[in-house]
Amino acid sequence: MTVPVRRLVPYVTAYEGEALAYQLIVDPHVEATDGIRLSYADPVGTDWLYGVLWYRQGITQTGRPLWKLVNTPRQRRCMMHMLCQVCGRPAADNDGWIWWLMPEPPGTTGGGLPFTHVPPCCRACIPAARALCPRLRHEAHVYTALAAEPFGVVADLYRPAAGRKVVLVQHAVEVPLDAFRRLDFALATQLLVSLDGLQKAEDGPAS
Incomplete structure (x- = not known):
């Protein structure tokens, strides 16, 4: 009898059972640029980080994996603590280099630094990541970096909109952390980090 092998689910993948109900409203706030900002109808202090409201999502990893979607809290945790997007463990090697696997080269900030929304990927997980992700099978770029900053x-x-209601204007827009007016009405889904000492890993396991 052949026992089916369970497909590896990357750490950052969202699950069906993690969806949470919420209501967005306009709320007065003394630190907002125009005195008002985006909020939940039942806000708590942990809804905001880096001056922006974050998408509410559970971390239970229950239900069906949503392969094309990223779990917001886990993506942010990977970016803040340099954890591997596949296994959830530290992505730096013994020499302190943090490994990245990207489907396309990173963007560039106004100051010329590379940046990305893609969490790190430890060296050991790079082959599995390439095998799992159709985009990475088509094209993959392996990098190392010394450090990363939000x-x-x-x-x-x-x-x-009318009353305290809000209307969606743009979806999945990249917003720098110093664009305060835009951040007041942004609902963040992923953290972007700039990369210090980024270089191509020509001898990496996926190159």
């Missing part, structure tokens, strides 16, 4: 967010942008 640079911005991928976010949905809203504007105030």
Whole structure:
């Protein structure tokens, strides 16, 4: 009898059972650029980080994996603590180099630094990541970096409407952390980081 092998689910993958109900509204706030900002109808302090409201999502890893979607809290955790997007463990090797596997080269900040929304991928998990992801099978870029710093967010942008309601204006927009007016009405879904000492890993396991 052949026992089926369970497909590896990357750490950052979202699951069906992690969806949470929420209501977005306009709320007065003294630190907002125009005195108002995007909020939840039942806000708590942990809803905001880096001056922006974050998409609410569970971390239970229950239900069906949503292969094309990223779990917001786990993506952010990987970016803040340099954890592998596949296994969830530290992505740096013994020499301190942090490994990345990207489907396309990183973007560039206004100051000329490379940046990305893609979490690190430890060297050991690079072959599995390439095998799992159709985009990476088509094209993959392996890098190492010395360090990473929060640079911005991928976010949905809203504007105030009648009463305290809001209307979606743009979906999945890259917003720097110093764009305060835009951040006031942004719902962040992924953290962007700038990369220090980035270089191609020509001798990496996926090159």
